[in-house]
Amino acid sequence: MPLLEIDNLSVSVVHDAIETPLVRGISYEVSTGEILALVGESGSGKSVSSLAIMGLLASALRVKHGSIKFEGHDLLVQSDEQMRQIRGRDISMVFQEPMTSLNPVRNIGSQIMESIEENLGLTRKQAKTRAIDLLKEVGVADAERRLKQYPHHFSGGMRQRVMIAIALAADPKLIIADEPTTALDVTIQAQILDLMSRICREHGTAMILITHNLGIVARYAQRVNVMYGGRIVEAGRARDLYAAPRHPYTEGLLQSVPRLDQDRSIPLRPIQGSPADPFAEISGCRFHPRCPYAEPICRSKAPEFEGGLACHFPLSQSAKEAV
Amino acid sequence: MGDYLRIEGLSVHFPVRKGLLQRQVGAVKALESVTLTLKKGEAFGLVGESGCGKTTLARTVLRLVDPTSGSIWFDGKNISDLTGTALAPYRKRIAAIFQDPFSSLNPRMTSGQIISEVLQVHRYSGNIKDRVTELLSICGLAPRFADLYPHEMSGGQRQRVGIARALALDPELIVCDEAVSALDVSIQAQIINLLEELREKFDLTYLFIGHDLSVVRHLCDRLAVMYLGRIMEMGTSEEMFSNPRHPYTKALIDAVPEPDPLGQEGKEHVALAGEIPSPLSPPSGCVFHTRCPIAMDQCRSTVPSLSRLAGHHSAACLALETTPEPRTTVAHTN
Numbered sequence: 001m002p003l004l005e006i007d008n009l010s011v012s013v014v015h016d017a018i019e020t021p022l023v024r025g026i027s028y029e030v031s032t033g034e035i036l037a038l039v040g041e042s043g044s045g046k047s048v049s050s051l052a053i054m055g056l057l058a059s060a061l062r063v064k065h066g067s068i069k070f071e072g073h074d075l076l077v078q079s080d081e082q083m084r085q086i087r088g089r090d091i092s093m094v095f096q097e098p099m100t101s102l103n104p105v106r107n108i109g110s111q112i113m114e115s116i117e118e119n120l121g122l123t124r125k126q127a128k129t130r131a132i133d134l135l136k137e138v139g140v141a142d143a144e145r146r147l148k149q150y151p152h153h154f155s156g157g158m159r160q161r162v163m164i165a166i167a168l169a170a171d172p173k174l175i176i177a178d179e180p181t182t183a184l185d186v187t188i189q190a191q192i193l194d195l196m197s198r199i200c201r202e203h204g205t206a207m208i209l210i211t212h213n214l215g216i217v218a219r220y221a222q223r224v225n226v227m228y229g230g231r232i233v234e235a236g237r238a239r240d241l242y243a244a245p246r247h248p249y250t251e252g253l254l255q256s257v258p259r260l261d262q263d264r265s266i267p268l269r270p271i272q273g274s275p276a277d278p279f280a281e282i283s284g285c286r287f288h289p290r291c292p293y294a295e296p297i298c299r300s301k302a303p304e305f306e307g308g309l310a311c312h313f314p315l316s317q318s319a320k321e322a323v
Numbered sequence: 324m325g326d327y328l329r330i331e332g333l334s335v336h337f338p339v340r341k342g343l344l345q346r347q348v349g350a351v352k353a354l355e356s357v358t359l360t361l362k363k364g365e366a367f368g369l370v371g372e373s374g375c376g377k378t379t380l381a382r383t384v385l386r387l388v389d390p391t392s393g394s395i396w397f398d399g400k401n402i403s404d405l406t407g408t409a410l411a412p413y414r415k416r417i418a419a420i421f422q423d424p425f426s427s428l429n430p431r432m433t434s435g436q437i438i439s440e441v442l443q444v445h446r447y448s449g450n451i452k453d454r455v456t457e458l459l460s461i462c463g464l465a466p467r468f469a470d471l472y473p474h475e476m477s478g479g480q481r482q483r484v485g486i487a488r489a490l491a492l493d494p495e496l497i498v499c500d501e502a503v504s505a506l507d508v509s510i511q512a513q514i515i516n517l518l519e520e521l522r523e524k525f526d527l528t529y530l531f532i533g534h535d536l537s538v539v540r541h542l543c544d545r546l547a548v549m550y551l552g553r554i555m556e557m558g559t560s561e562e563m564f565s566n567p568r569h570p571y572t573k574a575l576i577d578a579v580p581e582p583d584p585l586g587q588e589g590k591e592h593v594a595l596a597g598e599i600p601s602p603l604s605p606p607s608g609c610v611f612h613t614r615c616p617i618a619m620d621q622c623r624s625t626v627p628s629l630s631r632l633a634g635h636h637s638a639a640c641l642a643l644e645t646t647p648e649p650r651t652t653v654a655h656t657n
Contacts, residue, residue: 041507042478155598156373185372186534190578190594212508215580239584254582256512258541261581264560267519268541270512274477290509 001072002029003173003206004053009066011045011052013278022278023049024230025066027305030174033204035197037217037238039253040227041275046210049227050176053208054093055083070174088119092167094196096179098159102151109147112166119170134165138195157188164196171203178210193220214257218242226250229276229286235308246314248291285312326360326396327528328384328496333357333393333403335379339603351602353379355552356393358629363495366522366529368543368560370536370575374602376552377532381498384530385419386410397496415445418494422501424481428473434459434484435469441491458487461524463517479510486517496528503538515542536579540564545635548572551602551610554629558636569638571611609641617642 011023023045030036038046051057053068055075068075070090078086087093095101103111112131116122122130128147135143138161151159160180167175177196181189197220200207209221217224217238224241226234226249234247245251252271258264273290276282282289288298293313303310334357336350354376361367369377382388384395386402395403402413421427428437438458439451447454456466462483473481482502489497499518503511515538521527533539539546540560547557548571556569567573574595597614600606606613612622622641629639 041509157598185599186536186578187372187574187595188598190580190592191596193580194594213580214508214582218582218584218586219580242582242584253508256509257582258512258515258537259581259583260537260540260564260576260579261583261586264541268512268516270516271509272513274479274510275507277477 003032003071004030004208005067005069006049006053007067007069009049009052009068010064011048011057012062012064013060014062015060019064020279021064022061022230023052025305026225026227026230026232027066028225028232028235030206030208032173032206033200034223035200035207035209035221037221037224038208038210038227039212039214039217039224041212043229043275043278044227045230045278046227047178050093050178050208050210053176054087054091055080056087056093085119088115088172089170090172091174091176092170092172094160094163094167094175094177094180096182098156098163098183099151101163102159104151107148107150108154108162112147112162112169115166115169130169131165134168135162137168137199138162138165139191140165156184157192160184160188160192161195164192164199168199168203172205174206174208175200176208176210179212180209181216182211182213189216196220214242214253226253229282230278231286231310232305233287233310244315246309247311248293248315249287251315252290252292285310327363327398328361328530329396330357330359330380330384331394331396333380333383333395334391335376335383335388336391349603352552352605353602354383354390355605357549357552357554358393359547359554359557361496361528361530363528364522364526365545366531366543368531368533368539368546369549370533370539370546371549372534372575372599374551374599375549376602377549378500379552380549381419381500381530381532385417385498386413411445415492416494417496417498418489418492419498419500420482420485420489420502423505424478424485425473427485428481430473433470433472434464434476434487437484438469438488438491441488445492447492454491455487458490459484461490461521462487477510478506479513482506482510482514483517486514486521490521490525493525494527496530499529499531499533501533502531504533504535511538518542536576548575551600551605553610554639555611556636556638556640557629558632558634562634562636566636568632568636568643569640570615570617570642572638574614574616609639 007027008025009023010021010025012019012021026049040046052063063076109131113127116127116130131147132143140146140161181192221238224238225232228249234250245254255269256271258268271290276286284300284302285298288294297312303312333354335354336352338347339349341348371377379388383390390403394401435455438455442451442454455469459468464483503514506514522529531543543560545559546563548555550571556572567576577592595614600613608624609622609627612618625641627639627641629637631637
């Protein structure tokens with residue numbers, strides 16, 4: 001049984017009694033200990049679908065249908081109290097901006113210990129010992145002294161380490177990391193992602209890594225879901241997907257990024273147009289207005305998601321076999 | 324012809340004041356004796372992490388920040404001490420494109436008004452409306468975009484308006500401060516291509532500030548790697564990436580994950596330990612010594628100077644001065 005099983009999940013935003021779908025029927029699984037990446041541009045639904053797992057959707061957002069099963073239990077039918085327990089103990093989340101997710105007027109120690117006491121039922125003294133251990137594990141030196149400090153005493157990278165310590169407090173089975181290093185410098189980004197993948201390896205924790213950076217996916221994830229316009233358009237093992245993308249959008253993304261291992265005189269081949277606006281009416285495949293291979297059927301009929309792909313005209317397999 | 328833009332021994336210190344009398348208690352050393360030159364028509368990149376001084380350098384060239392010492396020579400004239408009207412001609416010749424088009428465009432003005440404002444301020448002699456339409460079309464936007472407000476456009480379209488505004492007065496040098504950093508991957512590629520196209524078409528010189536090494540390498544002929552207000556290494560993009568010499572440049576390149584899972588397999592990458600020290604009290608000697616994997620005793624006391632290794636390639640590292648590596652030939656492809 002997979003750890004997390006999402007089946008045909010749809011999320012809509014309701015505004016003035018008008019419903020706009022943001023996530024349009026996505027299905028995927030996450031197994032124990034694996035790192036799965038969700039890749040996509042703004043408005044692809046990658047963050048919204050993950051907030052739905054956590055039961056943290058804003059009030060205007062509704063799950064329209066589908067199920068989210070964690071260890072076999074549907075999270076969508078749990079009471080608020082049950083979800084509160086699952087959130088700390090089984091699934092935790094690391095956000096992009098650590099300064100806005102930490103409370104600026106409480107010291108770091110009390111914020112880590114709150115999570116420990118709440119979820120593990122330890123005494124204050126035991127919680128403090130655990131907090132110090134956690135800070136050491138995430139690489140914060142001089143942990144005992146730093147417990148008494150406030151978020152503004154910490155650099156961006158250190159704050160993100162504290163957030164990871166809080167996420168790890170109850171030894172969760174799944175961590176959802178939403179652009180965890182986008183606000184950080186490159187050398188600090190490498191430190192944080194190395195740390196997170198080491199933790200997953202050592203604790204057998206699974207991670208959903210949400211990012212727009214294709215390099216990060218390649219270095220840290222085993223499997224990838226590429227999202228566009230609220231759907232998963234291609235899913236597969238990272239190495240297969242990069243070697244031979246089958247969806248035109250995946251191919252377009254890969255050709256859009258400049259790379260250090262390629263001749264710099266090779267011009268970039270950007271995807272034309274802008275990412276699909278969730279509020280715009282687009283018939284058929286939502287990628288068709290930007291797709292260089294679009295045929296009439298792409299304008300009228302949305303492709304089914306089958307065999308890890310949602311496309312009427314998948315790119316040729318020959319390139320894939322050659323690898 | 325001499326150098327087109329020459330920055331000489333430029334230092335910028337921001338005073339830190341405290342107390343009732345606002346006495347100066349220290350200084351943030353944002354830039355420390357930076358010297359570099361740009362040739363006409365080249366794209367020069369500045370890379371580095373937060374606090375390395377790349378943005379301060381850009382703002383000083385734009386004369387938005389006053390240098391503490393040193394000078395900036397543009398087309399044979401020292402512009403670092405010009406003020407007021409004496410500066411006006413240079414404001415026409417040097418333009419800027421900023422990172423976040425949403426905060427650098429006035430939300431209460433249409434893009435047409437935003438672009439024509441620049442033309443009016445500098446008393447453009449031609450037909451302003453025609454010029455706006457022309458600028459929009461140069462940047463790949465239809466004339467109807469002149470009537471749209473920033474919030475009615477996508478991020479990529481807004482950045483095109485920002486570029487159109489920068490081009491309004493036919494500038495020669497454009498300072499691009501993280502001009503593509505806030506954009507989605509597919510849009511970023513469109514804007515990078517547009518910038519390359521414009522450089523060729525209008526014979527522009529770019530001073531391109533960025534933190535994404537692969538973007539800077541793609542766009543720029545030469546670049547400088549900065550750390551805590553100083554230049555660590557400088558050279559052509561080919562030299563810097565095929566044969567990085569400074570330990571910081573090596574670490575920076577190593578930290579960039581390549582979009583290629585097969586290439587990453589079994590590849591050892593060593594994340595640089597530690598954090599960037601505060602520019603309020605930078606380390607003594609070589610500012611990088613606190614994080615440097617090959618730091619020696621003398622690095623703690625001696626400030627290395629930027630010295631030439633080969634061709635245009637130079638680096639500031641004591642380890643390179645004491646143990647010279649054999650010169651490697653570097654292929655120039657441009």
